[in-house]
Amino acid sequence: MTELLELVGGVLLGAGAVVVVFGGVLILRMPTFYSRVHAASVNETLAPLLILLGLACFADGRFDVLVRLGLILMFLLLTSPMSSHALAKAAYRGGLPTGQYREQQRREREGRGHSEPSEEPDA
């Protein structure tokens, strides 16, 4: 029973590790700000869920440890979406423009997206 519990905990922790690394890469590499907010929001809810559930499998059934893990998990699951929502709302009301990616795609579709108009030849 204990070995099965440790196996399940190992699988959950491995999945949490994968999610954490992919979340970090996506927050670094996503093209626009709002897509980065989306990546961070998903990452901040899924990674604590997997990792803290995996740690609960290693708790040997100690009640105080399980209660603390449950408290941390509940608090993170409640506050991470609120933080992401407040961040996106503050950025939008603060004037950070949306639709940057669509604009960039349109410019690339129209050819030589980043060329300045002053580069046109005179003759």
Added chain:
Amino acid sequence: MITVTLVAVLVCMALLVARAISGTSVFERVLAINSFGTKTVLLIALHGFLTGRPDFLDLALVYALMNFVGTIAVLRFTSYGQLVAFGSRRTDGTEPMPPARPTGDATG
């Protein structure tokens, strides 16, 4: 497996520090630091289990509380210009939240 997850969290924290340094606006930096705080909570919990002392979970809980309050405080400060706004109406007659601008100067 706890060690592997610990290293993964450390890698993610390094990437988030890179994002916070190379960010172009204050909101990107707040985004990176907020995720960094969540990863700190996970790091403390994993370290407690790795060393066989799960008492570190109390510190992780306090870090989670501080991270949320700090993020909301910074966002309130950048949106309202002050930390505490009593009620929805200010004394100088201005709107509590500025209207959305199409193109802004929220850099820095």
